[in-house]
Amino acid sequence: MSRDARWNALLELVGKNGRVEVEDAATTLDVSAATIRRDLDQLAEQHLLTRTRGGAVAHGVSYELALRYKSGRNAAEKQAIGRAVSELVAVGEVVGLTGGTTITEVARSLAVRSDIVGDPASGAGAQPMLTVVTNALNIANELVIRPQIKTVVTGGVARPQSYELTGPLASGVLGEITLDVAVLGVNAIDTERGAHVHHEGEASINRLLAEQAQRVVVAADSSKIGKRAFARVCGLDRIDFLVTDSGISPEASSRFSEAGVTVIAV
Incomplete structure (x- = not known):
């Protein structure tokens, strides 16, 4: 799975559930936990989500995915x-x-x-x-x-x-x-x-x-x-x-x- 596809999937999970856990995402996307952590760090740097211990959450009460x-x-x-x-x-x-x-x-x-x-x-x-x-x-x-x-x-x-x-x-x-x-x-x-x-x-x-x-x-x-x-x-x-x-x-x-x-x- 490409990086863009992983990012899309991770943002979909956050948008749907309000949060995502590293281990769960790694299992769902069939990649390593280290890869998921790196992806979440990079998405957080772009202000698309907020990193937490063990995963990430959506910003605030409402959540807006980028159009792309x-x-x-x-x-x-x-x-x-x-x-x-x-x-x-x-x-x-x-x-x-x-x-x-x-x-x-x-x-x-x-x-x-x-x-x-x-x-x-x-x-x-x-x-x-x-x-x-x-x-x-x-x-x-x-x-x-x-x-x-x-x-x-x-x-x-x-x-x-x-x-x-x-x-x-x-x-x-x-x-x-x-x-x-x-x-x-x-x-x-x-x-x-x-x-x-x-x-x-x-x-x-x-x-x-x-x-x-x-x-x-x-x-x-x-x-x-x-x-x-x-x-x-x-x-x-x-x-x-x-x-x-x-x-x-x-x-x-x-x-x-x-x-x-x-x-x-x-």
């Missing part, structure tokens, strides 16, 4: 959610996209929709058929090569955890535009506290996207439902749709519906 370590988590569910969200967008609309792995799948689904891509042989689609406004560098990088999609990137300071641009430069751009629909990625959502993310800077930008949009869609796999995160984005009164996977419980789905949120489980 999250792409494989619930991948099939996120791709299905991405396709479902893309169907809520009409040709010609202006769409705001936050960052995150689920929203990246939304962007990828939009990029291949036949009514947006058009038929190259006929010359259709020479003009942009969709405008995407995003503060996520990785999403902009994927969409900029699509001539049928006009890609607008906010300014701001890039966060290495999520590739998202935050701060007053991003806020300044978003304050001058209007959106038909905002698609928000979140780290936690429930019927009492609304939508939350781990970082206050991202929460501020996500909130502004929601305020500038006529419709707000939260795209989140069911592992985010009922969880807690540090910074509040918005309450359920601002959210029109929650697109998630079939892992959402009937009880949770009913509570969201009663709060006025349309739940789409794929």
Whole structure:
């Protein structure tokens, strides 16, 4: 197993369980305890976890894996959610996209929709058929090569955890535009506290996207439902749709519906 694969596995274990023990990880990954100790030391140096005697723990109450370590988590569910969200967008609309792995799948689904891509042989689609406004560098990088999609990137300071641009430069751009629909990625959502993310800077930008949009869609796999995160984005009164996977419980789905949120489980 390569070092990157081990690091990914260790971060997944910490993200899922809140902690990892050296001996348990060595057995699970079929490597020596010395290798695991070295890996944990190096991950701690990058501030991705906190070393403890005999293992490591996640940072604080909530835990944020770097985006590059999250792409494989619930991948099939996120791709299905991405396709479902893309169907809520009409040709010609202006769409705001936050960052995150689920929203990246939304962007990828939009990029291949036949009514947006058009038929190259006929010359259709020479003009942009969709405008995407995003503060996520990785999403902009994927969409900029699509001539049928006009890609607008906010300014701001890039966060290495999520590739998202935050701060007053991003806020300044978003304050001058209007959106038909905002698609928000979140780290936690429930019927009492609304939508939350781990970082206050991202929460501020996500909130502004929601305020500038006529419709707000939260795209989140069911592992985010009922969880807690540090910074509040918005309450359920601002959210029109929650697109998630079939892992959402009937009880949770009913509570969201009663709060006025349309739940789409794929």
